[in-house]
Amino acid sequence: MLSVIEPMTSTHARDMSFMDSLRKGDFSRSVLRAALLVRDEGQQELFALARQRRSECFPAEEVEARSVVEISNVCQQGCHYCSMAKGSGIKRYVMKPEAVVEMADFLYQRGRRVMLLQSGENQSKAWIEACTKIVSEMKQNHPDQELILCLGNLSEAQYVKLKEAGADRYILKFESSVKRLYEMWKPTDTMEERLRCLKMLVDIGFKTGSGNMVGMPGQTIDDIIDDLICMGEFDLTMNSCTVFIPGEACGYRDEPIGDVDFAFNLMALMRIMFPNRLMPTTSCLERCRPGGQFIGLMAGANTVTIHDGTPENYKAMFPIYSTKRFAPGNDHLLDAVANAKMTISTHPLQ
Numbered sequence: 001m002l003s004v005i006e007p008m009t010s011t012h013a014r015d016m017s018f019m020d021s022l023r024k025g026d027f028s029r030s031v032l033r034a035a036l037l038v039r040d041e042g043q044q045e046l047f048a049l050a051r052q053r054r055s056e057c058f059p060a061e062e063v064e065a066r067s068v069v070e071i072s073n074v075c076q077q078g079c080h081y082c083s084m085a086k087g088s089g090i091k092r093y094v095m096k097p098e099a100v101v102e103m104a105d106f107l108y109q110r111g112r113r114v115m116l117l118q119s120g121e122n123q124s125k126a127w128i129e130a131c132t133k134i135v136s137e138m139k140q141n142h143p144d145q146e147l148i149l150c151l152g153n154l155s156e157a158q159y160v161k162l163k164e165a166g167a168d169r170y171i172l173k174f175e176s177s178v179k180r181l182y183e184m185w186k187p188t189d190t191m192e193e194r195l196r197c198l199k200m201l202v203d204i205g206f207k208t209g210s211g212n213m214v215g216m217p218g219q220t221i222d223d224i225i226d227d228l229i230c231m232g233e234f235d236l237t238m239n240s241c242t243v244f245i246p247g248e249a250c251g252y253r254d255e256p257i258g259d260v261d262f263a264f265n266l267m268a269l270m271r272i273m274f275p276n277r278l279m280p281t282t283s284c285l286e287r288c289r290p291g292g293q294f295i296g297l298m299a300g301a302n303t304v305t306i307h308d309g310t311p312e313n314y315k316a317m318f319p320i321y322s323t324k325r326f327a328p329g330n331d332h333l334l335d336a337v338a339n340a341k342m343t344i345s346t347h348p349l350q
């Protein structure tokens, strides 16, 4: 099975009339298609419009820096694109709540005011109780530390519990809004359940983020357009996209890597269509192309995740993309942000 990719023709390269349509707020499918396919100078024009929209909504030109703590790699799902899938054979770990709270204290002392706690999907009562304890202690210690959770599908009662404990935001990517693809890539889950969870998060009052993957097996340009439309159907405060990278321990390990230019163009479109949402420039962009996170900022991103919260001995056991994943350090990200003529904010952007 092949990834998306429809060759760009000279017609696509020459016909830039879609840019006028985008400026006027015409987001019809033909316009979105042309924008996703554009490359070279036309792509730079697309990025410039995205930056203009970002400046209108975020005039301080700041990038929200978050520290991520990967609190556990235990997962009950079997996604073909993920090396942490149930049964993948990787060694599992769960961080002790005290260790997570201590890490949050340490990062707070260093000035970090936005924390992301991420794990595989685990709906067990004991795990959600542990997460609730972590959230509650973190917020008691530092009420001004914005806390983002990314723990997957849970029950409504579990989401409410985490919200009441003090969590501010929740990221639940829908990955694909196309049922055929969602259930092919994530055979242990259903698209209806994913979207139901997303709706619950918004209704409960989380500042909610969602997004998709590009360059995945079986995906077409039309599927990516459907994803963009889906992002507009939820009251989200954050959008993101990642590029498919075949991890060594995942079911899709022999599939080709996704085309990162589709991700850059999709990011620019997300910024143009949903200008006031936060959007990360993710480490997978850098892994696909050196300088990729800088390009992500030029395409309209305004958040970065800094991998300084997961203890070194656990990092290799959280192979989101690959066991050889690129985990950007401070210096690299500071350079990318400075080159994009932006500044790092350790405080939450709203």
Ligand code: SF4
Binding pocket: 075, 076, 077, 078, 079, 082, 083, 084, 085, 086, 119, 120, 121, 152
């Ligand atoms: S993508 Fe998330 S839910 Fe799917 S297997 Fe990986 S960690 Fe689990």
